[in-house]
Amino acid sequence: VGFAAFEAAASAGYPLAMSTAVVEGRALEVYPHATALRLGGDPTLGPKRVWRRAALESAGVTTAPLRSVDALDAALAALTGVLALEGGCEALGDEGDGVIVLPAG
Numbered sequence: 001v002g003f004a005a006f007e008a009a010a011s012a013g014y015p016l017a018m019s020t021a022v023v024e025g026r027a028l029e030v031y032p033h034a035t036a037l038r039l040g041g042d043p044t045l046g047p048k049r050v051w052r053r054a055a056l057e058s059a060g061v062t063t064a065p066l067r068s069v070d071a072l073d074a075a076l077a078a079l080t081g082v083l084a085l086e087g088g089c090e091a092l093g094d095e096g097d098g099v100i101v102l103p104a105g
Contacts, residue, residue: 032073
């Protein structure tokens with residue numbers, strides 16, 4: 001399903017980012033779990049909704065409206081996009097085959 005989503009994004013004018021050199025106007029592959037870890041999330045705090053919320057809050061994100069793990073993950077993905085636009089991310093993977101964008105470690 002992910003590949004189909006990226007194909008749809010490309011058809012809409014948002015090709016997949018293959019590095020962090022150019023992210024504006026691109027679709028990014030992100031991994032909310034890894035983003036939360038990079039932001040200092042601590043899985044030993046308990047359920048993922050608890051520690052992912054804490055990771056977002058440590059980054060200055062208001063989390064009160066985020067009522068589910070899916071909403072928290074969407075916020076982590078969006079935050080990754082904002083950080084990428086600001087130059088605060090790195091790409092892991094092969095730029096020829098695709099990369100996952102994460103906050104800089």
